[in-house]
Amino acid sequence: MEGVRDSSTRPVIMVTNDDGIDAPGLRALVQVLVSTNLYEVLVCAPDSEKSAVSHSITWRHALSVNRVEIEGTTAYAVSGTPADCASLGISKALFSTIPDLVISGINMGSNCGYHVVYSGTVAGAREAFFYGVPSLAISYDWVRGKSSIQDFKLGAEASLPIINAILAALKNKTYPQNCFLNMDLPTDVANHKGYKATKQGTSIIKMGWTQVTSDIEGGKILSTMTMETDSLTGPKTDVPSTISGNLLFKREEDKEDTVIHETHVIERSIDLEQVVKTEVEIKGQQYDDGDTDHQALQEGYITVTPLGALSNAETDCQSYFKDWLSCLVEFSSSSSL
Template identity: 40%
Template structure:
């Protein structure tokens, strides 16, 4: 039996140290034989055992929130396959169109939740926060999973939507951390699509996921890119996978004026109210059950004083306040190239687009910009390579 040598430490502290050592090395029964470590009440024990048996770890995140059907169907399928150790770290609420944003100068809250038997956490931050936090080693015992899967997102991530998509940003953050990744979206049709199609989307994407993880283990999966996967609106009727190129497809950002009379009082949250909610979140125990935490959040009302810097008056605002709501409006696309991502999806294929982290301009564009800069500024102010 593991013991602590007699010291001048208080007896209560010695007893605590003995308990810690026993829990670390495996408990012993009365006869001196070791009991299996963590066989009672230890969350994640099965996953740790599977990890030791060599099963690859898959981290799942998304942009629609941890309770979205796309994520839950994906996690359920991965867990049921018994091929992987599945971990989840996803936003606690919808963070669609959050792009590659992170949470600075604020504290995020984290709570453990149950998602189809996977070890899971919900985070008050963005998808990028979730992936970065998970890969930091602060939540899970591993340093890096075999793959990060971000999705399944509800809505198109084709074309320039990749710059707005929180799901794509989660996969991009994984690649920044040198972890292979996929982002997956279902081309949701607002008037026709049904939630049952998320399960179909998972089913048609599993062969790609399995092949990717298989080749990651072999060391032959591409290392300089991640894949943005777009599933057509009727997944079960797809025509197969098609490698595609990133298009300039985009929706128009349309700002609509909104009358405050359409909403009940308090619908619009002030900065002070928002900060109050954040302070309330900090006071909650991050390890509490998600349902209890949400209930407490609904009951708490926090009032705080002005957050203006000391000695500086708050800016004076007019009495008339206007409200606007952002909507994406579909734009007709003229490009006819069948190898573009959105065209492939329109034609019934599952679009698979490799995306990298390079932000350099193409050679022709670089030369054009260099010529312009040289002509616009004095020659002595311009350095060319």
């Protein structure tokens, strides 16, 4: 990992996100960065919303990349995922230089606890980290009815001390190479309580599934097709073996074969009475020190959480399975005798 360029050149910051290149969070962050005149700002972000795509990448087809006018920057909109954008932006395929720092955000919605696994915002920063480029994910705890677009600008301004501190550490070659940072901004960011170093907690939104009413009455269509008696087993290619991924049924009492398209429309649902499953519920213990990301964020702090590339199991799990495998090997050996 290389440090920041010499003092005669401005540090290069590349911005990406998962809400899309037109998202207010990204635009506010870019505007604040440009207005300081301290950095060279590059943008490489998805051309549409890619929220909650996690660390997915585009593998089987080419990406479409289009130049976008964002004042004070060199910017591109990409048809891929946040991880694609981060990878492309640091590859020198688009820009002539590798950025000193990649910032992913500002996301509309916090990314704490287990939700960093789902987050495209965090994935954008993680992808840069994979390739040795320092990175920072920034998310804002947007609450409908309380938050406004102006809060993104306030959040970007509140992020500047962290951004400058990262760049200073890189210049001094004291910045750690084995992690990247995940930062969450509280809802009342204008009155935040300061910056707090936190650890990733285990909070997660409790989601389920709810069947919703389809435009099709009863969610079922009957489509009668006249077919040869051997059409389901013969080599004919004009009879589909599946239809749009739906279930196929044959009604034996009919003289004609009838295909029933039974489609269930199901969407994600959230338990509004118990939105967040806390560390206490999952771990069975209380974090009195308030050092987990979600807890500190709810208390009004700007949380700064170092993350690694992988989520390693806790020590007690590692010890358990080490002993478990030893016993299993011994049992297998004795059973074979």
